[in-house]
Every structure is written in C-alpha cells, then in structure tokens.
Amino acid sequence: MTRRIRNIKDFIEAVKMIPFALVIAGYVFLAAWVTVWLATNGWPVWIAFCALIAVVIFGLWQAYLFFTAWEKIRRKINKPSGHDNQRDNDNHD
DSSP states (O other): OOHHHHHHHHHHHHHHTTHHHHHHHHHHHHHHHHHHHHHTTOOOOOHHHHHHHHHHHHHHHHHHHHHHHHHHHHHHHHHHHHHHHHHHHHOOO
16 A cells, blocks of 8 residues: 555656646747747857757756745645654653
C-alpha cells in the first residue's frame, strides 16, 4: 500500500512540473516565430539569431521565477508550526 501511495505522490509531483515546461515551450515557440519573422523581413541573420537566444534566455528566466515563487508558496503551506515543536521539547526535559 505504501509503495502505491509513494507512486501517486511521485506522479503528482511530476504533474506539477508541466506548467514550467509549458512556459519554456511557449517562449521557445515565440523565439522561433520571431526569428523566422525577422529573417523573412530582411533583417540580418545575426540579429535573428541574437533575438532567438535572447527570447529563450528570457523564457528560462521566467520559468525560474515561476518555479521559485511556487516553491516559496509550497514551503509556506507545508511549514510546521514551531510552537508545537518547542512545547514538546520543553516537556521532555
């Protein structure tokens, strides 16, 4: 039974990562679209390439910010209260 519960918890944690992958994939798609648009409108290739790299880096940065905010909220929700732990330690002395 515990093995099944652990697998379900692992599955839930993996599903929680999907939004981060979608953020990154969206920015990669945007980067490809901007690069093609620049190339077809006569911009130099090096500018299109720099735009590609810049948009992908920006997307990774946005995913990182999204992930850290999500982790902060998750830690705040799962944080045990310190008062109960301190009271238990005082009773054992």
